Each structure stands twice: as C-alpha cells, then as structure tokens.
Amino acid sequence: MANDPNELFFAARMGGTAFILSLGGEILEIGGGKSRMRLPYAPQLVGDPDTGVVHGGVITAMLDQTCGVAVASALKEIMPFATLDLRIDYMKPAKPRTDIFVEAECLKVTHEVAFTRGIAYQTARDEPIALSTGAFMLIRDRDSKPAA
Amino acid sequence: MELLKHAAYEKRAPDPAALLAAIPFCRHMGISATVVQGALTLVMPYQPLLIGNPVLPALHGGAIGAFLETAAIAQVAWELGGTELPKTIDISIDYLRTGRAVESSASARIAKRGRRVVNVHAELWQEDVAKPVASLRGHFLLAS
Numbered sequence: 001m002a003n004d005p006n007e008l009f010f011a012a013r014m015g016g017t018a019f020i021l022s023l024g025g026e027i028l029e030i031g032g033g034k035s036r037m038r039l040p041y042a043p044q045l046v047g048d049p050d051t052g053v054v055h056g057g058v059i060t061a062m063l064d065q066t067c068g069v070a071v072a073s074a075l076k077e078i079m080p081f082a083t084l085d086l087r088i089d090y091m092k093p094a095k096p097r098t099d100i101f102v103e104a105e106c107l108k109v110t111h112e113v114a115f116t117r118g119i120a121y122q123t124a125r126d127e128p129i130a131l132s133t134g135a136f137m138l139i140r141d142r143d144s145k146p147a148a
Numbered sequence: 149m150e151l152l153k154h155a156a157y158e159k160r161a162p163d164p165a166a167l168l169a170a171i172p173f174c175r176h177m178g179i180s181a182t183v184v185q186g187a188l189t190l191v192m193p194y195q196p197l198l199i200g201n202p203v204l205p206a207l208h209g210g211a212i213g214a215f216l217e218t219a220a221i222a223q224v225a226w227e228l229g230g231t232e233l234p235k236t237i238d239i240s241i242d243y244l245r246t247g248r249a250v251e252s253s254a255s256a257r258i259a260k261r262g263r264r265v266v267n268v269h270a271e272l273w274q275e276d277v278a279k280p281v282a283s284l285r286g287h288f289l290l291a292s
Contacts, residue, residue: 005203012202019208022176022197046172048233050149055173056221056236057214064210065200080201083209087240 009080013072020065023058033074033106037066041097052096059100059120060088063132066104067116071136074106074114079140081114086134094129098122104132112138153231164188164226168218177211179218188226190219192252199249207247212272216241216284219254220268224288227258228266232291237265239286247281250274256284264290 014030023045029036039045039062047055064083071081094100103125104118118132119125151170155162164181168174168190179192192198192215200208217239224234256270270284 009201009203012200017208018197018199018202019211020200044172044176047174048149049170049172050232055171055214055218056239057177057210057217058173060213060217060239060241061208061210064208064213068209080203082201082206082246083241083243085240085242086209086213087238089238090236093235 006078010078013068030073035066035069035104037102039100053093059130062102063118066102067118067134070104070106071114074109081136081138084135084137088132090130091128156229156231190254194249205249212247212282213241216270219256219270220286223256230291234288237287241284243282245281
C-alpha cells in the first residue's frame with residue numbers, strides 16, 4: 001500500500017526527510033536497530049563564519065535523524081514515532097571542511113518508548129565531537145495523534 | 149566574530165538581526181530576530197525544508213532543536229556581549245507537542261551566569277505562547 005500513512009512516514013524517516021535532505025545528510029547503513037549516516041561539509045551548515053565550524057544545530061539534527069532511523073530499524077511493525085527528548089554533549093568543535101559521520105543504536109523498545117544512543121565524529125570514531133541520548137514515543141494507534 | 153567585536157568595542161549590545169543574518173545556517177533555516185519591550189524573540193517562518201514528518205505534517209525534531217539552540221546562543225551573545233559566540237557544552241531538549249507546519253517563535257533566558265559557563269533555558273511556541281512546542285536547557289561556554 002503505497003499510500004499507507006505509516007509506510008509514507010517510514011519512507012521519509014529512512015533518509016528522505018526534507019530537513020535532512022536540505023542539509024545534505026545521507027544514510028550509509030541501516031539494520032538491526034543500528035544506523036550510520038554521513039553529512040558532507042557544506043557552506044550553508046556553518047554556524048561561525050569566522051572559523052567555518054558548523055552550527056551545533058546541524059549536529060543535533062543529524063543525531064535526531066540517525067537515532068530515529070535506528071528506532072525504525074528496530075521496530076517489528078511499521079508505525080510512526082516522535083522524539084520525546086534528546087540530550088547532547090558536545091565534546092569538541094567539528095573541524096571545518098570535513099565530513100561528519102553519525103552512528104546511532106536503539107538500545108531498547110518498550111510498548112510506548114524507544115531508547116537510543118548516538119555518536120557524531122569526523123576522522124576517528126574514538127574522538128567524538130558529540131554524544132547523544134534520546135527517547136522516542138511510539139505512536140501505535142494510527143488514528144491517534146500526539147496531544148496538541 | 150567581527151560583528152561582535154565591533155559591538156564590544158563600541159560598548160553596545162550586538163544587533164541580533166544582523167548577527168543571525170551573518171550565520172549561514174540561520175539563513176538556511178530562515179531565522180530572524182526582533183526585540184520587543186526589551187526582550188529578544190526569534191522567529192522561524194514555516195518552509196517545506198523544515199519538515200521531518202510529511203504525513204502529519206510536522207517539523208523535524210532537529211529543526212526544532214537547532215532553532216532552540218540558536219535562541220539560547222543569540223540570547224547570550226545579545227545580553228552578555230563578548231567578542232566570540234558562546235560554545236555549546238551540552239543541551240537537553242524536551243519535545244512537548246507536535247511542531248506544526250506554521251511559523252515558530254523562540255525566546256531564551258539566562259538562568260545562571262557563571263564566570264565561564266552560563267545555564268540557559270529556551271522555549272519554542274507556535275500560535276499560543278502558553279502552549280510550548282519544545283523547551284531546551286543548556287550550558288554554554290563564554291569566550292575567554
């Protein structure tokens with residue numbers, strides 16, 4: 001069912017969200033509750049024009065997206081979900097003109113909530129630029145929407 | 149940043165609208181700033197590239213987080229001055245409601261100012277300021 005809203009949501013979450021596409025982020029690997037993405041350096045990502053360092057919000061967006069993809073790959077059935085909270089520690093500034101890689105893992109899925117952990121790095125995975133912890137709310141009833 | 153250095157040299161607060169216009173990622177997200185009755189408010193008009201869930205539709209959690217972080221940084225730069233932008237140490241974002249495909253606003257306040265680190269709280273709302281869509285708490289390092 002190509003028009004199934006849950007499938008449309010999943011298709012978008014698997015790399016096609018408008019916001020991540022506008023940043024240039026791409027998925028490298030998905031599966032088994034894990035995901036890996038790449039964000040090539042681009043001028044519109046810069047947060048400090050003096051140094052060329054990317055805006056922290058870019059890292060936030062990539063961690064949110066990569067964790068969401070990890071959740072999608074951990075679910076046994078297709079359903080929408082939404083970020084409940086996201087905590088990010090910035091270990092060091094990202095190097096300008098260098099790609100950013102983001103890896104995420106879905107640690108646990110309960111009936112209502114999925115728990116994730118993410119890491120952003122550039123040249124070496126053991127020298128992260130940021131670490132994240134996030135929870136996602138699973139929306140099991142397709143007719144119900146998050147409280148407005 | 150040049151703009152911050154000029155403001156600091158002239159002993160005045162930096163122009164928040166000019167500050168945001170000088171940051172490429174803020175231009176990408178369409179973020180602007182207004183000062184009303186001595187308080188700084190940031191505005192992010194809706195545009196399709198901000199979408200994360202095309203079915204509802206809803207804004208991307210990352211767009212919401214990036215906007216809140218920008219509000220916190222802009223508040224610190226505007227209120228405390230300094231010659232460089234404050235650096236984010238950590239942030240914690242709570243998503244309270246669906247971010248709908250409409251204009252968003254955000255404001256921030258400094259909860260605690262230390263010598264090197266400030267604790268900042270920020271909120272994002274859409275049509276009703278009493279119904280926040282998301283909130284942020286964060287620590288930011290002041291330029292030495």
